[in-house]
Amino acid sequence: MEQSQFTSPFWHYYIVIIVVCSILWVSYLLWSQNVVKHKKDEDVKTTGHSWDGIEEYNNPLPRWWFYMFWMTIAFAIGYLALYPGLGDFKGIGFNGKPWTSHNQYEAEMEKGNADFHQNYGKFATMSVEEVAKDPNAMAVGANLFGIYCIQCHGSDAQGAKGFPNLTDKDWLWGGTPEKIKETITDGRVATMAPWGVALGGEERVKDVANYVMSLSKMQHNEERAARGQEIFKANCVVCHGDKGQGNMATAPNLTDNIWLWGGTEKAIIETITGGRHGQMPAWKGFLTDDKIHLLTAYVWGKSHPDYKGYPQDTKDYVGGIPTAEEPKKAAEPAASAPVVAVSAPAVAASEPTPVVAASEVQAAPAADKAEVRVENGVVKFYFAVGKSAIAANAEKATGEVVKAAKAGKKLVISGFTDSTGNAVANEKLSKNRAQAVQAYLIKQGVKKDSMVLRKPESSVGAKGNNAEGRRVEVKIQD
Template identity: 50%
Template sequence: MSDFTSSFWPIYISAITIGGILGCVLLLWISGTTKVPSASDNTTGHVWDGDLREMNNPLPRWWVGLFIITVLFSGAYLYLYPGLGSYQGSLKWSQTDQFDREVTKGNEQVAPIYAAFQGKSIPQLAQDPQAMAIGDRLFMNNCAQCHGSDAGGSKSFPNLTDKDWLWGGSPEQIHETITNGRQGIMAPVAEAVGTPEDVRNVAHYVLSLSDSPHDSVRASLGKAKFGVCAACHGSDGKGNHALGAPNLTDNIWLHGWGENAIVDRITKGLHNVMPAWQSKFTPEQLNVLTAYVWGLSNKDAGAVEAAAEGGTNNAAAPAPAPAPAPVATPAPEASASPAAAEAPVGDDASVQVADGVVKLYFAVGKADLAAEADQALADIVTGVQAGKKAVVSGFVDSTGHAARNEELAKQRAFAVRDKLKALGVAEDMIELKKPEAIDAGADAKARRVEVSLS
C-alpha cells in the first residue's frame, strides 16, 4: 500500500535521497584524490592578515571514516526500512503496524479491568466506581470537545445530563447513538407551510406549546399549519425519538430560542451530526461510555456516593451527578448568606420564601416553575396591588456554557414574569432586573429566580 497519489513523488524522493548520498561519496572521492598544487612549504598559498597561511593537509582519517560509516549506514537503512519513495523496505516495517501493535498491547493490558465489567447491565455499570472513572476519562478525551466537560452541551450540541433526549435515553438507545452515530435532519419545510406570514404564525404556535412568550393571535392562526411539522414532531409537538425530532413543548432549545430561531429552522432546515464511535472503541468501552452517559441523567440509580449535593468530581469518584462543577466554584451569595440556614434545595423545581423574597428554584437546564409557585407568589401579588413593584432576577448555576446559561437565566425570569401576569399583575408593575452576576455558584440553590417587592 502506498501513500502516494502520483508516481512522480516516489521517483522524486528516491532521486534526491540517492543523489544526496552519491554527492557525499563524490565529495569524499574528489577530496581524497585531487591534489591542490602546493607550494614548497605545504601551504595552499592562501594568506590572511599577512601571516596566517592555510596548510594543504589531507582530511583527518577519523573524519573520513565517519563519512564512510554514514554512507554505509544510509545504504543499509534504505534497504531495510521504507525511505525510497514507495519502496517498503525488506523488513516491511510501517508506522501503522507499529501503532496497531501498541494498541493491541494496550488493550491486552486493560482487558482484565474490562473483564470485571462483563455481564453487568448498564445501570449496574453506572454504579461501578471504576467503570465510571474510566467512562469519565473516555468522555473527557473524546466527547467533551463537543458536549462540554460537564456534558452540559451548548448550542447545537445537546446537554447529556438532562432527561430531554433527541434519540431516546434508554441504555439501548444511548448505546445505538454512540456506536453508530446519529444524523438529525430537518428538511426546509417553509414551502409546505405556505407564505412567510404562515411561517411566522407557525413559529408562534410552536412558542405557545412551551408557554414561551408569543403572540396568541398568530399562534392560533399557525396551529392549522402545524400538520406539516406533526409528521416528525408529533401532533402534540412532543417529538419522535426514532427521527431525532425534538420535543417542542419543553422549552429546551438546542438550536436557539425565539421567533427568529424557529423561522430559521423552518426555512433553512437543519443537519446536525453526532459521529459514530464503533471503529474507535472496543465493545466494552462502548458499554462503559453508554453507562457513563446514562448515569449522568439517572443519578439516583447511578451514583450512590455522588448523590449528595456538591459531590466532588475527581477522577477516582464516579460522578454522574451533573450539577456540581468539577471546580470548587466560589459561591459567595449562595453559601455565605442566610441561605446556609435554609432548607436544602433538591434537583427538582421548588419554592422557598424568606424575608419577603420568593426564591423559585429550577431543575437543571429547565425553566419550568414548581407547582407551588402560585401560592408562593401570592404575597408579591398582594404587594403589587398595594402599589409596589415586583422585581424579578434570574440566576443560574456555574455549570455549562456561559452564553447558554445567560439565555436560561432570561428564560427563567420570563417564565416567572409570565406567571405573575397570569396571576393578574400588570406587565408595567414587573421589573426584570439582570443581577450583576447571574452565576451564583455550583449547587442546586444557584438555579433560581428571586422575586421581591420594591
C-alpha cells in the first residue's frame, strides 16, 4: 500500500469500513422492507400513519423496484472490485493492469496506432518523395497536419509571427526530407540573445537595425546604416555571416524578405534589444514513426511542389537565391585524429573551411586568421587582429563541450588578447570575444546558465606569440 509522510493507513481502513458498512446496511434495509406479504384478495392494512386525512397502506415494495435496487447493489460491488473506490485498493482492472485514466488512454492510443499502421503503414516503406506524390498519402498527411500543426503553422502552413512558413524555400534547420523529419522528431530550440545593452544602447541598436534593413533592400536611413555596419561586423557576423546571409542551424538569413518576427524597423529593434526565443516541440514518443513519416512528406511536398530538392535546402544564400556554384567540401579529418582544428578567414564564412590534420595541430595558429582548435580537451577559439568573429563551421570542434554542457556540466570561458596595443582596449576586446563565444554556444543549444565567463589573471596571453594570444578558451569545469 502506497503511503507518504502526509498520509496514514488509518484513512484507508476508514474509507473501506464506511463503504462496506453502507452496502451492508442498504442491503439489510432493502431485505427488511420485503417482509410484509399479502395473499390474494386479502385486505391491506395501513401503517397507522395519518396526515391531514391521508393514510399509508402497508404494501410490500413493487417487485420491479425491489429487484432493480438489488441490481444496483450488485453493480456497486462489481465496480468497487474493478475500479478504485475502496481506500488504497486500486481495483483488479483489466488485462492485468489496475484501471487509471492514463492506462485507459495508453490502451486506446495503442489500439488507434495499431489501426493506423494497418491502414497506412505501407507509406512508411516508401521514400518521402514518393509519398509526397501520392494523393491518398497527402490527404492523410493533411489530416495529421490539421490535428497537430495548425495551432502554430496555420491551416495553410504559412505560419504566423514567431512560427515559420512551411511553404517557402527558407529553412533555418534545413529543408531536405531528412532534416524536416529530424525537426519534427526531435524538435528545435532557437535563441537570439538580447543585445540591447551589449551594443551600447538604443541609438546603436537603431543603427544596426537600419543596416540589417539595408541588407534586404528595405527603405532605411543611410547614415544610420553606415554606422550600423561597423557595429554589425564587430558583433553579429559570428552568427549571421559577414554578408548577413546567415548560417543554417545557427542564425537566419537577413538578406531576404522573410522575417519570422517581423521586418519593420520597430520589430527588428525589438528583436535586437530583447532577443527572441522559439521552440518547436519534439513529437517523438507522441506520434508514431508512421505519422511522422507522413507529416514529413506533407511538409516537404507543400514546399517542393515540383518534387525536387533546392539548393536552399542545405545552405543560405545572399538574397535567398543561389548565385554561385557550391564550394567543394573540405576533406574530413581522419577518424583516428585525436585533435580537431577548424580554420577559416574571419570575414569569408562562405569560403570552404580547411580542416587541419592531426599532424599540423601543434603548429602555431595562422597569423591573421580565425581558427578553432581542440587541445587536451580545451577548445581554443583564435581570432584575427582586433576582431571577435568566430571561424565558420566551428561546430566541428565544439561538439564535445556542447554535449557535456547539455549533460549538466559547466563550461568556463576565458578571453585573451595579444600583447600589442592599448591595455584597456585589449581587456574590452577579450571580454567581447568571450561574449561572442558564449553567444555562439547558445546558438548550439547550450543554456546560458551552463556557462561561466571567467576573467583570467591576465587577459594577455602568450607574449611573444601574438597569434597564440588572440584566443578564447572553453573548458569543461571539473
